Structures are given as structure tokens and as C-alpha cells.
Amino acid sequence: MDGFGSDFSAGGGAGGKMDAGALMEQVKVQIAVANAQELLQRMTDKCFKKCIVKPGGSLDNGEQKCIAMCMDRYMDAWNTVSRTYSSRLMKERARM
Template identity: 75%
Template sequence: MDSIQPGSLASLSGAEKDELMQQVKQEIAVANAQELLTKMTEKCFKKCVLKPGTSLDSSEQKCVAMCMDRYMDSFNVVTRAYSGRLQKERNRM
């Protein structure tokens, strides 16, 4: 994305501002997904792979799969709770 000069947002039309906001939201979502995947991979690898080698044995594969499932389940619970709180705050305003 091109850098935005100070004051240049004022010259954008409503549709252009909406498009820019969508692009920013999309980039934030991609960055969040990349961070989630990186953290999940690091934590599950550290937990499940005690002696790194050229491949994972079946117990390591099972451990990593279960760890990633639990991590995603936990992430989804936290995300839903956070979204619910945000919605309640918005409704109060």
C-alpha cells in the first residue's frame, strides 16, 4: 500500500475511504492470522517435539495435531468472548 501523506485522507471520497478501510482491515486480519499460526506452531512444536529430527514420528504428529486443535478452540472461545464484550459496549453507547 502506498504511504499516505498528512491531509490526503480529507481529499478522498466516501467510497475511497471505505475501500481504504477495507484494505486496512484485510491487512490486519492477515497479520493476525500469520501471528496466530506462528505462535501456535512455536508452542505446539516446543510442547510435542522433544528431539527434533528429519521427520515427526506418529506420536509427535498426533500431539501436534491435538495441540493445534486445542489452541484453535481456545482462540475461538477468547475471540467470541471479546467480540461479545465489544458488542455490549457498542450497545451501551
């Protein structure tokens, strides 16, 4: 055997084999980490473009304040969208 999939069997259970539920949880965690990384990257890119006119060795006070405010607003907007999306998903699931 090539060793691929040897820890993932349909039976799950003993012998260090991963069951479907544990595998799904692991995938969910990996997706959450990837989403957080993407959020941070997008926020950094957008706020940098908005606030940093002339990149240099350090940020002046205005740039620091702009970055802080931009990131706060971005996170607030992202949280609002996430809550609304989750709420809609729950309502749709309740209808089924």
C-alpha cells in the same frame, strides 16, 4: 510532487483515487492477515516446544498426534476467546 499519497485524496471518487471507506477496508484486511500470521506463528512455536523432544528428519506417530491435538486445542481456545471478546465489544457498543 513526490508521489506519496497521490492515490489518497479527501475527495475520493474518480480517477483511480481511493476513498476513506475503501482505505479502511484495505487496512482491516491487512490487520486480519497480520493477526492470522501471528496466530499461526504462536501456535507453531508452542506446539513444537510441547510436542517435539528431539527434532529429526520426520515426525513419529506420537509427535504427529501431539501436534494435531495441540493445534486443535489452541484453535478452540483462540476461537472461544475471540467470540467472548467480540461479544463484550458488541455489548459495550450497545450501551453507548
